[in-house]
Amino acid sequence: MTRLWLQGEQVKVWNREGTPAGFNWQGETHHILGVCNCWRIHTRWWEPQHAIWREYWKVVTDVGLLCLIYEDLPSGGWFLSRVYD
Numbered sequence: 001m002t003r004l005w006l007q008g009e010q011v012k013v014w015n016r017e018g019t020p021a022g023f024n025w026q027g028e029t030h031h032i033l034g035v036c037n038c039w040r041i042h043t044r045w046w047e048p049q050h051a052i053w054r055e056y057w058k059v060v061t062d063v064g065l066l067c068l069i070y071e072d073l074p075s076g077g078w079f080l081s082r083v084y085d
Contacts, residue, residue: 001085008079011069020057023069025080030061040073056081 012024022031036058043052056070068082 003083003085005079005081008070008072008081011078011080013069013071013078020059020069020078022061023078023080030063030065030067032059033062034060036060036066 009025013020014022019035020032022029024030038055038057040055041052044050045053053073054070055073056068058066058068060066066084067080068084069078069080071078
């Protein structure tokens with residue numbers, strides 16, 4: 001079953017040349033083998049206190065997980081949004 005976190009679950013991500021290379025989640029290290037897609041959203045920009053500005057990455061890990069992670073651009077924090085089954 002696909003797992004979804006509406007607010008995201010915080011993860012630690014490391015990058016290689018501006019692209020996520022891996023992340024730590026629930027005490028385990030996941031290396032990213034491939035990027036399926038990448039896009040940015042910037043919604044409700046007219047309401048700064050409610051604005052959402054994120055960069056999403058759909059990635060495949062070394063253990064076969066298909067995940068959606070995103071960077072909250074204003075804070076620089078990374079979050080796991082979805083794990084597909």
